[in-house]
Amino acid sequence: MINLLRCEDRIKLAVRLESAWAERVRYMVVVDSSGRQDTEESILLGVDFSSKESKSCTIGMVLRLWSDTKIHLDGDGGFSVSTAGRMHVFKPVSVQAMWSALQVLHKACEVARRHNYFPGGVALIWATYYESCISSDQSCINEWNAMQDLESARPDSPALFVD
Template sequence: MVLPLWSDTKIHLDGDGGFTVNTVERTHVFKPVSVQAMWSALQILHKACEVSRRHRYFPGGMALTWLGYYDSCVSSEQSCINQWNAMKDLETTRPVSPDIFVDKSV
């Protein structure tokens, strides 16, 4: 997963052993496997968010153009991505697929 951290990024503990990252009107939910993993992730995220706010990173700007390389390295199968997006215990899930993609022959 590649998640750019723009100057509007907000991080919140969700009270359920995880945290959410809100940026550019999108919410990403993370459930680390341990408190130590969560603590490490939160420290890194807060440092990165501080830099993005200080330098006013915004979508479409030149500051994070190098992200394209990392986006191109994502090699997860679409089925794995769909499963992640459809997990019921997440606060936000993927949008409902348009009817055009629903198999109507069943």
């Protein structure tokens, strides 16, 4: 996972997430770097391992943490992160991992708010490097972009006619 990073960037936290596929291993990774104004800037990377035995990984999602970033608990052991019109759902494998992730994310969002990081500004320009490195399988990318409310199964329709 460290091999994915530029030398000037740091992993603040890596949290293993649940996956819809039993053989797939996914991590939400909080990466930070010093921005153009010598302030801490953070992004989320979605990192995929094709199997539990795999030594190599790929990037399937990049999410910049802007000043408008909101974090919401979903009540099912996970949380959502929304910013700049995008929303992603994360479900860590343990409650302890979830709380660790929330602490780091809240701190990163506070820094983004304090320095007013916004799309189109000079902040988070370095994230384009990681966006150019997205190379996970399309099914992995789809899983990173899945929205929980759209993925829930609709209950069966009631029987209108009974024989």
